[in-house]
Amino acid sequence: MPIEVNGKSFDTDEEGYLANINDWEPGVAEVMAKEDDLDLTDEHWDIINYLREYYEEYQIAPAVRVLTKAVGKKFGKDKGNSKYLYGLFPYGPAKQACRYAGLPKPTGCV
Amino acid sequence: MSETIKQFLYLNRKAPYGTIYAWESLEVVLIGAAFDQDVSLAFMDDGVYQLTKGQDTAGVGMKNFSATYAALGDYEVKKIYVEKESLAERGLSLDDLQHLVWEDEDDDWAEKDSIKLVSREEMTAVMDGADVVFSF
Numbered sequence: 001m002p003i004e005v006n007g008k009s010f011d012t013d014e015e016g017y018l019a020n021i022n023d024w025e026p027g028v029a030e031v032m033a034k035e036d037d038l039d040l041t042d043e044h045w046d047i048i049n050y051l052r053e054y055y056e057e058y059q060i061a062p063a064v065r066v067l068t069k070a071v072g073k074k075f076g077k078d079k080g081n082s083k084y085l086y087g088l089f090p091y092g093p094a095k096q097a098c099r100y101a102g103l104p105k106p107t108g109c110v
Numbered sequence: 111m112s113e114t115i116k117q118f119l120y121l122n123r124k125a126p127y128g129t130i131y132a133w134e135s136l137e138v139v140l141i142g143a144a145f146d147q148d149v150s151l152a153f154m155d156d157g158v159y160q161l162t163k164g165q166d167t168a169g170v171g172m173k174n175f176s177a178t179y180a181a182l183g184d185y186e187v188k189k190i191y192v193e194k195e196s197l198a199e200r201g202l203s204l205d206d207l208q209h210l211v212w213e214d215e216d217d218d219w220a221e222k223d224s225i226k227l228v229s230r231e232e233m234t235a236v237m238d239g240a241d242v243v244f245s246f
Contacts, residue, residue, distance in 0.1 A: 058181040059173070063144040066184045073219070 005031045017099050021055070024102030032100050036091070044088055044097075046075055051101040061098045061106040068093075117148045119240035122157035127172050132160050135246035136178060143185035150189035151182075152236060154196045157246075161192065161207040161225070176208070183212030183224060190224045193233050 001016075002009045005027040011019035016032070018024060029048055033040045040048075050071065054062050062070065064082065072080015079085075085093035094106045120139050126132040143149045153161060160179070167174040182190070190210060197203060204227060211221040228236060237243055 057177065059175055059177045060140070060181060062181070062184065063140065065144055066181075070184065 003028070003031055003035075015099075015105065017105055018102040021102050021104070024052075028102055029100040036096070038090075040100075041088075044100075047071065047085070047088060047093065047097050048101045050074065051097055051103055055101075055103050061094065061103045063106060064092070064094045115146070115148050116241040117150070117239065118142055119150050119152060119237060119243045121152045121154070121237070121243055121245045122160055123153075123155040124246065125156040126160040126165065126176065127167060127170050131246045132157070133173075133175055135244070136175065138244065139182070139187065140178075140185055143182075143187050149185075149187050150191065150236070150240070151187065152191040152193070152233065154193035154233060156196075156200075158192055158196045158200065158202060158207075161190075161210070162202070163206060163208050179208055179210060182210060186212070188212045188222070188224050189226065191226050191228050191233065191236050193230060194227050195230045197227075 002011050004010075005025070010023055010028060013019055018028060029040060033044075038044075047067075051061060051067070054060075054067075054070070064085075068080055068082055068085060070080075071085065082093070085097075089096040098104070098106055120135055120142075122132060122135050124131045139149060139151060160176070162176075165174055165176040192204075192207065197206075204225070207225060210224040212224050213219045214222055
């Protein structure tokens, strides 16, 4: 089902992931978050932007374990745990944050 | 999760594009590594081309996934064996391959080399030492 962002329409797959990663703009994350009744804070954006950078560099979305470790290294040890990430993204950092970031579903994520 | 950690060896023998083997292997490796298994990779025959620098897939219409090999370190894949003879037979050397590293958390995130060049004879020992060998 396509999503509407600022009057533009974006195609998504059957699980709600953006069909084309290059279509992404920050409004996409805003609209997806709103549908989940979630307000995006700077802490959410840190993760979303980090995921996009990771994809840009390695052409894959990181596994949760890899993401957790990297977040701890980049944003501080107190944030490098799944409790912090699930606090931000209750549906799971990989599934929810990657979807907001316009990335495909992470490899190995069932 | 099972308490037995098995040694998995993923054997890559085919060129990166033209077939789906190389990409499928890499995906399986990343999935396996996410489950805390002891994973090593081996590259021989045309498989050594998978690790070469400067790949350009514009002409073949396949995704250039060579950047993903650099993520292996993040997935705790630290043992990547490349067969010397296969490189030499193709006029390649270690310098033609990506510099793959992993970061040692216990050593102030020092970067350490993941690729180990081994002879054909040593490669047989690597295969013997693995509990499970997946051949791609």
